[in-house]
Amino acid sequence: MRIKGLEPKKNMTQEEVDELVKQSPYYKATSNDIDWMEKVRMQGAVQKWVDHSISVTINLPSDISEEMVGKLYMEAWKAGCKGCTVYRDGSRNNVLEAVKKKEDHHHDALIHTPDHVAKRPKELEADVVRFQNNKEKWIAFVGLVDGKPYEIFTGLADDDDGIFCPKSINHGKIIKETLPDGRKRYDFQFINKRGYKTTIEGLSEKFKPEFWNYAKLISGVLRYGMPIDQVIKLVQGLELDSNSINTWKNGVERALKKYIPNGTISSGKCPNCGAETLVYQEGCLICTSCGNSRCG
Numbered sequence: 001m002r003i004k005g006l007e008p009k010k011n012m013t014q015e016e017v018d019e020l021v022k023q024s025p026y027y028k029a030t031s032n033d034i035d036w037m038e039k040v041r042m043q044g045a046v047q048k049w050v051d052h053s054i055s056v057t058i059n060l061p062s063d064i065s066e067e068m069v070g071k072l073y074m075e076a077w078k079a080g081c082k083g084c085t086v087y088r089d090g091s092r093n094n095v096l097e098a099v100k101k102k103e104d105h106h107h108d109a110l111i112h113t114p115d116h117v118a119k120r121p122k123e124l125e126a127d128v129v130r131f132q133n134n135k136e137k138w139i140a141f142v143g144l145v146d147g148k149p150y151e152i153f154t155g156l157a158d159d160d161d162g163i164f165c166p167k168s169i170n171h172g173k174i175i176k177e178t179l180p181d182g183r184k185r186y187d188f189q190f191i192n193k194r195g196y197k198t199t200i201e202g203l204s205e206k207f208k209p210e211f212w213n214y215a216k217l218i219s220g221v222l223r224y225g226m227p228i229d230q231v232i233k234l235v236q237g238l239e240l241d242s243n244s245i246n247t248w249k250n251g252v253e254r255a256l257k258k259y260i261p262n263g264t265i266s267s268g269k270c271p272n273c274g275a276e277t278l279v280y281q282e283g284c285l286i287c288t289s290c291g292n293s294r295c296g
Helices: 014-023 036-047 066-079 093-111 209-223 228-236 243-257
Strands: 055-060 083-088 123-133 136-145 148-156 171-178 184-191 197-200 278-281 284-287
Touching: 036 055, 036 066, 055 066, 066 083, 123 148, 123 243, 136 171, 136 243, 148 209, 148 228, 148 243, 209 228, 209 243, 228 243
Parallel strands: 055 083
Antiparallel strands: 123 136, 123 171, 136 148, 171 184, 184 197, 278 284
């Protein structure tokens, strides 16, 4: 559409273009300054000369009357527009805010899960779990956050190597210490029967290095909130060559099973009746069909 007196020229300079724009009656105008009815009629006229459909969008002030909106829709129909959309000032604000809040909530849900603690606290409550693997005595120290496993140290309960923890002790703290050279050390501290604090220093160094390395892997998974039954499946799926590591793997499974919430459904069939009705109860797999129980 051309405006009389504002004819564009070929090879215009930027200054000439700017001057032409300033002379336009719509210079610095907003959508509310446009003649809405004429805009609809122009769209309808253009529709006759194009192959695709034209939908007219009309931006109106917030105080527009219902009567005017109705007239605009009728005019769009008469002019031959294939569609007509009307927006009042402010009509989309709440929608956009709601979408943003929803997106923000989704983003938070992905990164900050309830089970995830980004930075390990200096001290963690810990359980001591004892069990036997192939007639060998094993011990596990399980660091907890809100009662859920956060990290694990496990291996042979070798008194000669300094893992002396009285059988009466089943709870304590795992304390993370930073040494002068920057290395990290994990200590286990408990209160003995006389009420004195006793500390087993260098917990991470009491077990074989291969045990410690795999324990770091499992602890990393635990810290990011993977369900315990899935962690156990992950451990079960590890293909390890060393017999001692396979024994360690079994020990980790036994140590973590006690933390599986009661009623958690397990995949697989009951070895007694063949039914796929296995659930965890106090760390044991119970068949709800025949009552068969398997612990450890």
